[in-house]
Every structure is written in structure tokens, then in C-alpha cells.
Amino acid sequence: MRVVFAGTPEVSVTALKAIVASSHELVAVVTRPDAPAGRGRKLVASPVAQYAEELGGIEILKPVKPSDPEFLARLTEIAPDCCPVVAYGGLLPQAALDIPPHGWINLHFSVLPAWRGAAPVQQSIISGDDVTGASTFRIVKALDAGPVYGVLTERIGPKDTAGDLLTRLSVSGAKLLVDTLDGIEAGVLEAREQPTDGVTLAPKITVEDAELDLAAPAQRVDRLVRGCNPSPGAWTTFRGERLKVLEVNPTDEELKPGEIRATKSSVLVGTGSKALELVTVQPQGKKPMAAADWARGVRIVDEDRLGSE
Template sequence: MIKTKARKLGRGNLLRGIVGFHYVLNEDVRTMRIIFMGTPDFAVPSFQKLVESGHEVCAVFCQPDKPKGRGHKMQFPPVKEAALLCDIQVCQSASLRKPEVQEQIRDMKPDVIVVAAYGKLLPKEILDIPPMGCINVHGSLLPKYRGAAPIQRAVLEGEKTTGVTIMYMAEGLDTGDIISMRETEIGAEETSGELFDRLKMIGAELLVETLQDIQEGKLARTPQNAEEATHAAMLSKEESEIDWRKSADEIHNQIRGLNPWPSAFSFYDDKKIKIHRAEVLSLHGESGKAEAVGGEFVVYCGSGALKLTEIQPENGKRMNGKSYLLGHPIDSNSYFGNKG
């Protein structure tokens, strides 16, 4: 057994849990030669698990660096950070349709290509390269929630359960045959960000188990039922404003589903206020009306009410609703959604 500790890059905020990461190469395990394609945080644990399990990750493909923050400083994608830490080659072509990129991948002779939140569809020319296929780690129980935002959409829709699917990739959007699945409950107060963090770990564990089963010929491929498919479109800021005529449950799901981005909001005293967390109450009143109930910040909905437990006033910091009321007393004409 060979144990190798990756070097530390000494850079400011690398990746949570990456610094000090080590991997073990077990000579008794049949390894595969893998190209890994992924870009954001969701993909990092899957990449780590592949390396840790002893598979030969010969290259990592991710999206190009992007400017971030007020200074527009170029920032590496999280998967690139992880790959550099493990001294693995990183490729950041803007397109996989370029013949020279496809030839580069052929020359690497991968047994399999593993994809997790890469950000682009793979063209047929690449899907056909690895003899053991291209497999994808997807954050839903397919065929439900195909697309870019499966985790957030599951929370927005008030789903009680979700999970991770490992599938063979096809030319369509998340249409390939299912290899394995793992289900988990969604907590009643869980945000999409919290669920995201859980599913990326579940996906990483399932990926390594699935690859081993594929090698041993234990898994069959199951075609998806297209009639049961739903689409998980990318989130937009246009979905953020709250309509207080909806039920408390619907708005609660909106708040959870849009946390951490783009965040649900409403106008209060003609100022924008973000609502990061809330709790459903069995109270009834005029939709949009705000009241102090037992010292808590309460807003009535089309049915039921919400206690605002974490908010962020315009140009302010996050705080709990009770603290906000200390400096902003409520009167009989206090309403949400009343921008003039």
C-alpha cells in the first residue's frame, strides 16, 4: 500500500476539506483510467473519492476561470483547485466540439469518463471514446428533475425525498440509462444549500461503489421512463420575489429552495428585504400583513403565516426577525409587498 499526502498550495481560501487531503493507492484494487469532468463544489467530493480509491485520474476537464467579486479577479473553479492540489492535469477548453480537444481525449485513452456538474453536454464524438462509457453523477432521482438545478427544484416543489442517480450518458439532457440510485429524505427546514452539501457526499460514495460494480459486471442498465421526466431549469433572480397570496407552505419552500442563491425577498416599507429562513405557523390573517406575535416577526400568507427567523434588510447584515423588531416597531399599516 502506498500512501501519498498531497502538497499544500498555501493559498488563501482553497477548498473546504481539501488542505491536507491524502489518497491511498491500493495495489490489490483493479483501477480504471479515468477522465473526470466537473466544475463546481458539487463535483469535488466525487473527484476526491476517485483519487482516494486508487483509480488513475489522468486529467480533469472543467469550465474556464471566471472573474468574481468587486475586483473581478479571476478565480479557479473548485474542481480545478482540487486537481492542482493532487498534481493532476487540468484542461479548460470552452468547447468539447473542437476536433483538437476530442483528439486530445482520444490520446489519453480513458477507460471511462466520469462527469459531475461539468456544465456542458458531451457531444457524441466524446461519448463514443471510452470503452466503458461516460457516466454522470446527477443530483436527483431520475427521470425527475433533469437539468441544471435538480436539487433546488426539488426543494422549491416541496418534495419530501430526493437522491442521487449514476447514469450512462446519452446525447439528450440527462436521458441516459440508469445504473444506480440512492434516496434520501429532505428535511422539513432544509435549504437547497444544505441539501446540496449532503447530496454531493452521497454522490461521491455512490460513484465509487458503482464503478466497482461496473468492473465486476454486477449492474444492469435501466432505461428511463420519459413519460415521468420533469425538467429542472436553472434558477433566475426573477423567481425571488415573494407573492404573499400564496400559502405559507409554498412560500416556505421558495425561501428554502432559493437559499443560498438567489434568495427570496419582498419589499417592506418600500425597501427590499431578503428572507433566508422562516417557519410555518398555523395563524391566519390578511396576506402580506406583518405583526409582532409574542415578540416574533410574523407575516400572514394566503393561508397560514410565516415566522421570519433569518432576514437581511437592504444594505444590512443578516439577523433574526426578533432582533429586527427591536429597532423597527410594527404598526397597523405594516405590509410586505407594498413597494410604491
């Protein structure tokens, strides 16, 4: 089957590699335009574009909008049988959806209809789910609402970050996507409409959403820290500046919300229930570091607090 793959970030590359290794013919790649990155803000190609360039001989399409007439005309000329998608990041118009006979097949990192949207893995951790997974479905105009071809599940461990979970799901999901393409080509796989109940939404998590409420129970604070790691990074404030909190551990200690207790080897902060041990933090403008090293450097005093007063 002739396929055009659509994807942009690093997590998409795992699936692209699986398609390259499969029996399907990769004829082109669609990705977002080059974007400024780093201190110099130089234009950098997406991870998917970079990998496609390494392959050689693969046409790379970077439409500003998937509705651009030039893009739609070229995709029509390429005439793919199917377009597998992983985290492309562009809104596909009906005119694009109608081009491949077998449609655009999306790998989405949740068990649909749960967590439709941009941040399913993050939201599943933040909400305290025990299990998440991945689904392949045919894209329709409504957000992540198309009929589902296949599903897998994945347990969420008590220490899993969004990065951990997404790494595992990208591997198992890549196999699910190839299996789905195999089934579609063989004519043995039929998509089923999603249930109308159980729909939850997973909008992108903003920096504002990632601010820690240290008056909340420790478990809720821990979930937000893990769900926002690596991006955008949960944060609080210390002496008027932002402090990212990348890893915490539960304790049985009692401290008031925001209260800090630092020793040579550990740093505790109070929440609305039990205190949490800060393991890894990132001060503004610096690299991640052990919380104990940070505390020694700033010389914690009794009056210091984390979070807004």
C-alpha cells in the same frame, strides 16, 4: 480504470475526493474556465480546479466549449476508460461522448426520470416532494435521459434547505459514483433505460423565479424559501427594496398577506393561509441577520407591508 473527472462547483469536489481515494486512476480533470468573482471581479479557478491543483500532477483542462477541437484532441490522447461527471456545466458533444469506451457517467441529484435538468434538488423541495435521491447514468445527447446504473434515495426533512439536502446527497452520491465505476470496471453492472413516464424537468431557478408570492399558502412560501436557500435566495420587497428571506417558521397566527407584526423577539408576516415567522433575512447590500434585529433597525410601522402592493 483510467478516469477523467468533469465537474465545476464545490458540490463536485466531494465526488472528486472519493475517486482520488478509490482504486481508479485519476489522469485529468475537466472543469469550466476561470470566472470573475468577488468585488474586484478577478478571475478565480473553479473549486474543482483548485482542488486538482492541490493534488499536484493532475492535468486540468478548461475548454471554453467541450466541442473545441483542441480539447477533443487532447482528450483522445489521454485516452480515459471512463469520464465520471458531477455538475460540470458544459454541453458535451457526441464527439466527446464517443471518446471513452465506458462513456461519461453522470451523478445527478434526483431519482431519474424525475427532475431532469440543472436544479433537481431545489425543484424537489419547492414541489413538496417527500423523497429525493441521486442517480448515476450514462450521458447521451438528450438531457439527463441516458440509461441508469444506480440509484439512492434520501428523505426530505421539513426544515431541509436545498443546501442541506445537496450536502448530504453529495456525500452519499460520491459513494454511489465510485460504486458505479467499480461495477463498470468489473463488468457486473448493466445500465437500464429510464422509464418513459414520470419525467419532470428542473430548469435553473432564476432570481425572478425566487420572488415570494405572499398571497400563496404558507406551506408554498416555506418551500420556495427552503428551495432557494442558499441560491438564488427567495425574496420579497420592503419599502421598495429587495429583502431576501432565508429562513421561516410556520405559526398558527392569522395575518393578511404581506402584513407584518413585529415584537422584540419575533417578526411575523401574513400569507394566503397562516402567518410565517421570519427567522433570517438579508436586506439589500447587507449580510444575513436575525429578522428581529432587522425589524428593530428599520422600525416597522403599521403601514409597512412585505411584497408588492
